[in-house]
Amino acid sequence: MKLFQYIIRRMSWGALVLLFVSFFSFLVIQLPPGDYLTSYMARLEKSGMSIDNASMVALRHSYGLDQPFLVQYGKWFCRFIQGDMGVSFLYTEKVKVIILERLPATLLLSITSLLVIYLISIPIGIYAARRQYSVGDFLAAFFGFIGMAVPGFLLALILMWIAYQGFGVSIGGLQSPQFMDQPMSWAKAIDFMKHLPIPIIVITMSGTAALIRTMRATLLDELGKQYVTTARAKGLRESKLINKYPVRAAMNPIISSGGWLLPELFSGETIAAIVLGLPTIGPLLYRALLGEDMYLAAGCLMILSLLTIIGMLISDIILAITDPRIRLG
Numbered sequence: 001m002k003l004f005q006y007i008i009r010r011m012s013w014g015a016l017v018l019l020f021v022s023f024f025s026f027l028v029i030q031l032p033p034g035d036y037l038t039s040y041m042a043r044l045e046k047s048g049m050s051i052d053n054a055s056m057v058a059l060r061h062s063y064g065l066d067q068p069f070l071v072q073y074g075k076w077f078c079r080f081i082q083g084d085m086g087v088s089f090l091y092t093e094k095v096k097v098i099i100l101e102r103l104p105a106t107l108l109l110s111i112t113s114l115l116v117i118y119l120i121s122i123p124i125g126i127y128a129a130r131r132q133y134s135v136g137d138f139l140a141a142f143f144g145f146i147g148m149a150v151p152g153f154l155l156a157l158i159l160m161w162i163a164y165q166g167f168g169v170s171i172g173g174l175q176s177p178q179f180m181d182q183p184m185s186w187a188k189a190i191d192f193m194k195h196l197p198i199p200i201i202v203i204t205m206s207g208t209a210a211l212i213r214t215m216r217a218t219l220l221d222e223l224g225k226q227y228v229t230t231a232r233a234k235g236l237r238e239s240k241l242i243n244k245y246p247v248r249a250a251m252n253p254i255i256s257s258g259g260w261l262l263p264e265l266f267s268g269e270t271i272a273a274i275v276l277g278l279p280t281i282g283p284l285l286y287r288a289l290l291g292e293d294m295y296l297a298a299g300c301l302m303i304l305s306l307l308t309i310i311g312m313l314i315s316d317i318i319l320a321i322t323d324p325r326i327r328l329g
Contacts, residue, residue, distance in 0.1 A: 014309040018302075019043045022080070026073045026300040035065050036089040036292045063089070074297065080302065086295035090288065095299040099281065100129045105174055113200050114261065118205045122254065125215025126247060129223065139214055147209025152272035156202045160276070163198070172237050173277040174199070202272050207261055211254060219255050222246035252323060258315045 008245055034232060037059055051059075061068045064075070128140040174195045184196035222228065223246055229240050270282030287299035289294075 006320050007313075007317055009063065010313055014313055016165075018309055020297075021305040022077055022302055023073065025305065026076065026294070026298050029071070029289075029297050030069060030072075031119060032292070034292065036294065037063065039292050040089075055211050067172065076298065080299075085299035086297040088288070088293055090291045098284070098296065099299060099303060102281060102284060104277050105278075106305075109196075109199060109203065109278070111282065112196070113203045113207075114258070116200055117211060117261070118203050118254070120204075121208045121211035122251075124217055125212045126219060126242075128212065128216040129250075130242065131217035134219065137209045137216075140216070142214045145207040148213075152202050152206060152207070155205060156198075156272045156275040159198050174279065179253060185304045197272075197279055199276055202276065211257065214253050214257070215250060218250040219246055223247050243247045248322065254321060255318050255322070256315050258311050258318075261311070 007014035037056065041056065057066075064072060067075075073094065075089060079086060085099070087093065088095050089096055091098055124143075127223050128137040174193075176191050176193060223242070225246075228241065231245070232238075270286050272278075273280045273282045275280050276285065281300050281303060285297060285304075288300060
C-alpha cells in the first residue's frame with residue numbers, strides 16, 4: 001500500500017514538473033531576438049530576394065507569431081496535451097509526424113545502449129572493487145578515465161576513419177544508401193546490424209566509464225563498513241557476503257542514474273549523432289534551434305523532458321522496491 005502511495009505521489013510531482021518544464025522551454029526558445037520569419041527573410045535577402053512588409057505581417061499573423069507569449073504558449077500547450085505539437089516551420093509538416101519518423105531507430109539505439117552500459121559497467125565495477133589495486137582494477141580505471149575524457153564526436157571520427165581506411169566500409173548512419181527506400185528484408189536487416197555497433201560504442205563509452213567508477217567507489221565504501229567486517233568474522237562465504245548485502249546497497253546510485261541516462265541516450269549525444277549521421281532526436285533539435293523553429297524545438301524538448309521524468313520515476317520505483325528506507329522515507 002505504501003509503495004502504491006509512493007508511486008502516485010511521484011507521478012503527481014512528475015506531472016507538475018512537466019508543466020513547469022513546458023513553460024520554461026517555450027520561454028527559453030523565444031528568448032533570442034527575432035523568430036523563424038526573421039531568419040527566413042535574412043536568408044532571402046542574402047540570395048537577392050525580398051518580401052514586402054505587408055506579406056511579412058500576413059505571414060506572421062498566419063503563423064500566430066504576432067500574438068503575446070502567453071497566448072502562444074497557452075494555445076500550444078492545449079494542443080500538446082491533445083497530442084498535437086503544431087507544424088514545423090522548417091519541414092512544413094506536423095511535428096508529431098517528424099518525431100515519430102525518428103522514434104523507432106532512436107528507441108532501438110537508446111534501449112540497446114542502456115542495456116550495454118549496465119551489462120558492462122556493473123560487473124567490471126564489482127570486479128575492480130573486489131580486486132582493489134590489482135591489474136584488472138588499474139585497467140578498469142584506465143578505461144574509465146579514457147572513456148570520460150575522449151569526446152564522443154572524436155571517437156566517432158576515429159572509428160569512421162578506421163572502418164573506411166582499414167576495411168573500406170562507410171559506417172555513417174544506420175543504413176547503406178541502397179537500402180534507404182527499400183522495404184524490410186533480410187539483406188536490409190543484416191545491413192542495419194552491421195551499422196549498429198559503432199553508434200552503440202560511441203554513445204555508451206562515456207556512460208559506461210562513468211558508471212564503472214561509480215560502482216567501484218560505492219562498493220568500496222560499503223565493503224569498508226562494520227557489518228561487512230562482522231559478517232567476515234562470522235565466517236560468511238565471501239561471494240555470498242558481497243552479492244547479498246554490499247552490492248545491493250551499492251546499486252542505489254547506479255539505479256538512480258537511469259533517470260538522466262535515458263534522455264541523454266535518447267538524444268544520441270547530439271554532436272556524435274551529427275558526425276555519424278544518426279536519425280535521432282538530438283540532431284533534429286539542434287537544427288530546430290538553429291532555424292528558430294519553435295514548435296519543433298519545443299516538441300523535441302518536451303519529449304526529452306518527458307523521458308527524463310519517466311526515467312526518474314522508473315528509477316525511484318525500482319529504488320523503492322529494492323530499498324525500503326527510500327519507500328518509507
